[in-house]
Amino acid sequence: MSANEQPTRPMARGRLILAALGALLLAVLIVLGAILPAEFNRDPLGVGKLSGLSRLWAPEDQTVDTTAGAARAREYDTPFRTDVIEIPLGDFMAGADRSELEYKVRMKKDATLIYAWEVIGTSEPRDFRFDQHGHTTPKPGEAMAVSTWKQAFGLKQQGALTSPFDGIQGWQFSNSSEKPVVVRLRLAGFYELIPSGQPGNEAGIVANVPAAQARPAP
Structure with a gap:
């Protein structure tokens, strides 16, 4: 050993233990703060959320193809409108011409209608039947396209429909109770009311007036 060289002294045992504990603590922090959030979507320290490392685990974003299948957004030439129609129906003794009728609206293909109806005057669902359907209004000699949505007993219904063709959509309502109902x-949506006497409103129902004024006398 030359005169200028200094002997290497081993690290004190206490310092060695502290260094080992420090390295272990650092390794634990790296696992908890970086590896778990990035690789396993576990973030016990909250560091992954703050640093953005948790996004490394997340799957890639998926872009929805809005041109495939039913359109999620659409514009219409038909003006938006809302209406309230009160339809009076006689009891079953009044005869079919007063206790049941068909009421529809005119819709273009792909137009949307939001609806809600309820029966006032009876509390027994079996007393009232409805047939929700639609069809085209073809010229003589042309085939008719028909859409049947629901046939059931009940006192209320709500939902939305999109017309599959240019035509009329609506309901056949039938009251079989012992009392008249409304x-x-x-x-609401993109549709047109059908004038009195035309297919879909043969009963001549008038919209946006009280039930007593909505149906012409026989």
Whole structure:
């Protein structure tokens, strides 16, 4: 050993233990703060959320193809409108011409209608039947396209429909109770009311007036 060289002294045992504990603590922090959030979506310290490391675990974003299948957004030429139609129906003794009728609205293909109706005057669902359907209004000699949505007994219904063709959409309402009832129908969307006497409104129901004024006398 030359005169200028200094002998290497081993690290004190206490310092060695502290260094080992420090390295172990650092390794634990790296696992908890970086590896777990990035690789396993576990973030016990909250560091992954703050640093953005948790995004490394997340799957890639998926872009929705809005051109495939039913359109999620659409524009219409038909103006938006809302209406309330009160349809009076006689009891079953009044005869079919007073206790049941068909009420529809005119819709373009792919137009949307939001609806809600309820029956006032009876509390027994079996007393009232409805047939929700639609069809085209073809010229003589042309085939008719028909859409049947629901046939059931009940006192209320709400939902939305998109017309599969240019035509009329709506309901056949039938009251078989011992009392007259009123169907209160609320509509909103892109449709046109059908004038009195035309297919879909042969009964001549008038919209946006009280039930007593909504149906012409026989």
